[in-house]
Amino acid sequence: MxxxxxxxxxxxxxxxxxxxxxxxxxxxxxxxxxxxxxxxxxxxxxxxxxxxxxxxxxxxxxxxxxxxxxxxxxxxxxxxxxxxxxxxxxxxxxxxxxxxxxxxxxxxxxxxxxxxxxxxxxxxxxxxxxxxxxxxxxxxxxxxxxxxxxxxxxxxxxxxxxxxxxxxxxxxxxxxxxxxxxxxxxxxxxxxxxxxxxxxxxxxxxxxxxxxxxxxxxxxxxxxxxxxxxxxxxxxxxxxxxxxxxxxxxxxxxxxxxxxxxxxxxxxxxxxxxxxxxxxxxxxxxxxxxxxxxxxxxxxxxxxxxxxxxxxxDEEKYWAEQRYTFENGLPIDFQWLRTPDADRIFSTEGGKLRLFGRESIGSWFEQALVARRQTHFSYDAETVIDFKPTDERTFAGLTAYYSRYNFFYLTVTAHSDGQRELLLMSSEVSWPDGNLNFPAEPVQIPNEGKVKLALRIRGRRLQFFYAMEGKELQPIGPVLDASILSDECGGHQAHGSFTGAFVGVAASDLNGTAAAAEFDYFLYRPQHDPSDRYEVDNLQ
Missing domain, CATH: 2.115.10.20 (Glycosyl hydrolase domain; family 43)
Known part of the structure; x- marks a missing residue:
């Protein structure tokens, strides 16, 4: 005992x-x-x-x-x-x-x-x-x-x-x-x-x-x-x-x-x-x-x-870094939303996670979003994406997600002229209207090359990062309030939101052409935050 x-x-x-x-x-x-x-x-x-x-x-x-x-x-x-x-x-x-x-x-x-x-x-x-x-x-x-x-x-x-x-x-x-x-x-x-x-x-x-x-x-x-x-x-x-x-x-x-x-x-x-x-x-x-x-x-x-x-x-296992690759299919920690037709939204052939852009991240029907649960109050997440968007209606990237009314989403997308850029999107408790917020101006990036996307959550503080191949990560956008990814801010009144925060990758093609985004790996690294009473308690 x-x-x-x-x-x-x-x-x-x-x-x-x-x-x-x-x-x-x-x-x-x-x-x-x-x-x-x-x-x-x-x-x-x-x-x-x-x-x-x-x-x-x-x-x-x-x-x-x-x-x-x-x-x-x-x-x-x-x-x-x-x-x-x-x-x-x-x-x-x-x-x-x-x-x-x-x-x-x-x-x-x-x-x-x-x-x-x-x-x-x-x-x-x-x-x-x-x-x-x-x-x-x-x-x-x-x-x-x-x-x-x-x-x-x-x-x-x-x-x-x-x-x-x-x-x-x-x-x-x-x-x-x-x-x-x-x-x-x-x-x-x-x-x-x-x-x-x-x-x-x-x-x-x-x-x-x-x-x-x-x-x-x-x-x-x-x-x-x-x-x-x-x-x-x-x-x-x-x-x-x-x-x-x-x-x-x-x-x-x-x-x-x-x-x-x-x-x-x-x-x-x-x-x-x-x-x-x-x-x-x-x-x-x-x-x-x-x-x-x-x-x-x-x-x-x-x-x-x-x-x-x-x-x-085994506390070491609870705090261990999880580096997910896709040679043997989608790891069991990951789920997607609603649809049983998984082959329409992702593939792992060739050892990469390939998402086929479908409806928006706020859809109730068919969206290409694959994610795992947030199981720690503080953590780092990271992925590398290869994606060639054609316009502002094609976008893919890294998301911290609770529901269609409540998410943060750093995307690789393009301007209407085809120039590739990074765009940070947020719902920021948009219930009941569901409108987007844009916490930062778009950042223009080269039209070729993979992009590393990352986020860091420390308690309620959320910061996104990006880097082109061979470069160091740099922050993008302001520090955001990760605590809204919660039951209490899930877009319903009391007793109405029942899930929890996820972190993962997504792709949308609002043109309907199923533009594909490819992800090399996904990393989830738990972090100790001394300011959080639960994490400190677990260390004792």
Whole structure:
């Protein structure tokens, strides 16, 4: 056993669903509009986690073209019934306003690496679906439900219905088994069975600073469910100085020696504005069962920054520089946005990453943007681009990206006369109009030759750099505010932006000719920033 520092999955990794099969632990997390869908990490010791697969990787399983920002894949649930793995997930097509268009599906696989099946459609009555395998062999599907007539809060409770795997559909009556507490916004349900009790773990309070894990139990699966005497087993809502805020949406796992752990999402806000640049991350808490057969979080309900787990974390790996090349395809750390037709937006033939310019960086349909998560508060990123733009409608380069309303983008482009230049673009919290800002005047560069593009983030300070071949990097533009690449500035009101900051490369051709940009490599180098309390804490 050793003491580790939360989170266990840093950066955008929300809505964790945890599973143990033998000595292997798996966590599935939400990916929203990023493709392929659902991240699954593996661990042997609860301390060290490795991304092993994204199972929703083809058009028959997932097509998110047209899904708005922070829609797409919400809250997967990963389970195992003793024979195969099951994964349930939602594809959200609309979330803002009174209506929620949210479609729920089930896939399965013999091995965690796949291949995963084509999906079975189940229902569209709400989101956050979960699948429970009872000890009598029956399977039960639960999800929160939505009522667009209710004001002001539209969440209507947790619905239960049996799933028949042989028929491949939900069967029998639907019953609303839990309406939640006065904190409201009940969602994220998971069912468990222990000592003759059915337990229901839910998320409440929205996914911002009032978030919480609520626990309830019943002697029968369809209720009625009695709420935990403490109501919330985990929350930061009454602890504004706690290191981990927005704590909620959890799941339980038991170790081989009988210890119980709760994994949950949480955010680590920075700046006076309390902005969560790394989005909602996955943390872990030790829990225990009381003599009253209720679950309690050790030292809870406020989440602990430091938790004892079976393993010892490899901190050197967490701080290691990542230099990505493309000889063996796109590295697993990278994703793209919405489209399942990856061959229309990039290729790695010849050992280079070749992006085919498509729609703008703000498109909801088909944009050539390939990026990895920001997992540290301070880091350097760098790439070398070979690109011959023809005019101002062809551009490609390096981007720090949160959403269509929130990004910074250093591009190689051209003036209308064909002269190549560097142009720094920003959205600068442009919601709801989506208009661009230009923090610096264009910089003319030679029409031939590769260009090195780089950025440096130290906390909230972002600086871009460039260099022609054989030259030293030099800054371009002013120091920018990287803290806007956060949930709190994602272009929606509270509880409306759900992802996290990415860094990567992009290419657009607004002429429609698919002009290609080629990238030699991509470098991500974590940096220690003594001014940041979380990074200092991780060093101790």
């Amino acid at each position: 050793s003491l580790i520092t939360n989170p266990i999955l840093p950066g955008f990794n929300p809505d964790p669903s945890i599973l143990r099969v033998g000595d292997d632990y798996y966590i599935a997390t939400s990916t929203f509009e990023w493709f392929p869908g659902v991240q699954i990490h593996h661990s042997k010791d609860l301390a060290n986690w490795e991304l092993v697969t994204r199972p929703l990787n083809r058009k028959t399983q997932l097509d998110m073209r047209g899904d708005p920002d922070s829609c797409g894949v919400w809250a997967p649930c990963l389970t195992h019934d003793g024979e195969k793995f099951w994964l349930v997930y939602t594809d959200v097509k609309r979330k803002d306003g009174s209506f929620k268009d949210a479609h729920n599906y089930i896939v399965w696989a013999d091995r965690i690496e796949g291949p995963w099946s084509d999906p079975i459609y189940t229902n569209s009555s709400g989101f956050d679906p979960s699948l429970f395998h009872d000890d009598d062999g029956r399977k039960w599907f639960i999800n929160m439900t939505w009522d667009h007539r209710r004001r002001p809060l539209l969440f209507a409770g947790i619905a239960l219905q049996e799933f028949d795997p042989n028929a491949g559909k939900l069967v029998g009556p639907i019953k609303n088994i839990y309406k939640g507490t006065d904190l409201k916004l009940v969602e994220g349900p998971h069912l468990y069975k222990r000592n003759g009790w059915y337990y229901l773990l839910t998320a409440e309070g929205g996914t911002a600073y009032d978030h919480a894990c609520t626990f309830a139990r019943s002697r029968t699966i369809d209720g009625p469910y009695e709420t935990h005497p403490d109501q919330y087993v985990l929350t930061s809502k009454d602890a504004p100085l706690a290191a981990i805020q927005r704590a909620g949406h959890g799941d339980l796992v038991e170790t081989p020696d009988g210890k119980t752990y709760l994994v949950h999402l949480g955010g680590r806000p920075t700046t006076q504005e309390r902005r969560c640049v790394l989005g909602r991350e996955t943390s872990i808490q030790e829990a225990y069962w009381g003599e009253d057969d209720w679950l309690y979080v050790k030292n809870g309900p406020v989440p602990s920054l430091h938790v004892e787990v079976p393993g010892r974390r």
